[in-house]
Amino acid sequence: MxxxxxxxxxxxxxxxxxxxxxxxxxxxxxxxxxxxxxxxxxxxxxxxxxxxxxxxxxxxxxxxxxxxxxxxxxxxxxxxxxxxxxxxxxxxxxxxxxxxxxxxxxxxxxxxxxxxxxxxxxxxxxxxxxxxxxxxxxxxxxxxxxxQGAPLVPAYHAAVARALPAPFSSRSPVVFVNIGGISNVTYVGRRGDPIAFDSGPGNALIDQWVAREGGVPFDADGVIASEGDTVAAVIERYLGNPFFERAGPKSLDRNDFTLDEAEGLELADGARTLAALSAEAILKSAEHMPEAPKLWIVCGGGRKNPHIMADLGNKAKHAEVILAEDAGLNGDSMEAEAWAYLAVRSTKGLPLTFPTTTGCREPAPxxxxxxx
The missing domain is CATH 3.30.420.40 (ATPase, nucleotide binding domain)
Known part of the structure; x- marks a missing residue:
């Protein structure tokens, strides 16, 4: 081609x-x-x-x-x-x-x-x-x-998964996690089309919280959260949202989750709790996958929050959690790379999405x- x-x-x-x-x-x-x-x-x-x-x-x-x-x-x-x-x-x-x-x-x-x-x-x-x-x-x-119109990156994730270096190439199923304002996951199994869906809040709630309560645009390196504690009751209230019980495909708007459940927390506790929520929502997505993942590859800005990464690593069951860079990838640029890849697929009339990624009736150019 x-x-x-x-x-x-x-x-x-x-x-x-x-x-x-x-x-x-x-x-x-x-x-x-x-x-x-x-x-x-x-x-x-x-x-x-x-x-x-x-x-x-x-x-x-x-x-x-x-x-x-x-x-x-x-x-x-x-x-x-x-x-x-x-x-x-x-x-x-x-x-x-x-x-x-x-x-x-x-x-x-x-x-x-x-x-x-x-x-x-x-x-x-x-x-x-x-x-x-x-x-x-x-x-x-x-x-x-x-x-659903989202996510669109899974076609690219599937291509990247086929070319992972050793020892990661033998660890299947693999799940790519992109933590932006909203987090999304792409499950790539041994066969078949990728499976993908939004998993829940990523950085958006954390950013909104520290902007409102602390006057800063984001929690750089998780410094604010490092002074706080996780409030389990708040996480449970968020995870009680019916969104998490629905199987994919499913997608979110940035405003579908708000700070309402975190009201009353102190600045640091809110930042730490919302970081934990991001990780819990990602791991909960495994309930809607055909097999338990063996490898989670984390991309996007949220991978720079040490609390999100620590929670993922500590709570992922029988699986390894790595940064995109550990597999020779660039965790900051993968979405932009995907848009370059999709542009080429578009010009060739190839599908950008699949019933298993967005719920479309047929593979969709x-x-x-x-x-x-």
Whole structure:
């Protein structure tokens, strides 16, 4: 199959900036990972995105952009164009000339029960600014086929699992965990399509808690949580949510879980308890998998919280928990890499999602290609 050099762009539910990554791939078995970069959003712009979530609740159709969302979409797109320019200027172009861009955009609303998912990002404008074809809007077709529209990364996880180095290549089933604002898991067994679903709150509640109670955007290195204790009753209340009893496929909006259950805790206890919740929710996801995992590979910003990682490692039954880096991967860039991989799959008409990952009625291709 023909290979492409692709750039993937991801701005996730943590809303902290833009991840960029470059791949050389055939969109199937061949994956050669290239350079990656992160461009952070300054605090003021991050606040603008957070504030836009309230406006986004008024959206009924995917194309609606009430209030200031149209202006914000344009600015997000221009920031992505600038990030690509900086990425190529800082050496990525030396690895390969990009053929295509996979553009996720910024999710501001995800309501699968309404068949609506909205990612702010103008693919046509990005193609014009970069002079490269841009594949975007990759969730919509899945939802039209009855899927949840998320997660989309599992197709890439399955490709990565096939190429894990020893000794990890012999440990199956393997589960990839991405801890962003929302955590999601991908189960890759010995055969068959991957199984995937959102597992519960990741960093979002922790970030919201320390921002509200401590005036800081996130708990860097878990320092705040290190001064606190886990309050088991709070975790039990969260885990009592019916979401956790449902088998996948299932997906979450960033606002589906709130701080209500943590009200009354002190700053440090809240940070520690919400970190423990993130780990407990991930491990609870194993109840909905065909076999008990032998290996958990953790990606995303949440892997930098030592309390989440310690809880995962201490409580995973008969399984090893490792960082993506332990397997030679980049835990910060895997979602961006996935968007590069999916862009190539899209151009070839290959499925991006499967009934076992999103609940779509049949394996679903997707994406819209904008020409420069």
């Amino acid at each position: 023909a290979e492409f050099c692709a750039i993937g762009l991801m701005s996730g539910t943590s809303m902290d900036g833009i991840d960029l990554a470059m791949l050389r791939t055939d969109g199937d078995h061949k994956v050669e990972r290239g350079p990656a970069m992160f461009v952070p959003y300054e605090a003021g712009f991050r606040c603008r995105i957070e504030e836009s979530l309230d406006e986004a609740r008024a959206i009924v159709r995917r194309e609606d952009r009430p209030g200031g969302l149209a202006a914000l979409e344009k600015e997000i797109t221009l920031r992505h164009a600038e990030a690509i320019e900086a990425f190529l200027r800082n050496g990525a172009s030396g690895w390969g000339r990009p053929d295509i861009i996979g553009f996720h955009g910024q999710t501001v609303l995800h309501r699968p029960q309404m068949g609506v998912t909205v990612q702010l990002g103008d693919g046509e404008l990005l193609a014009k600014k970069t002079g490269l074809p841009v594949v975007y809007d990759m969730r919509a077709n899945d939802m039209e086929l009855g899927g 997707g994406g819209v290609t904008a020409k420069p």
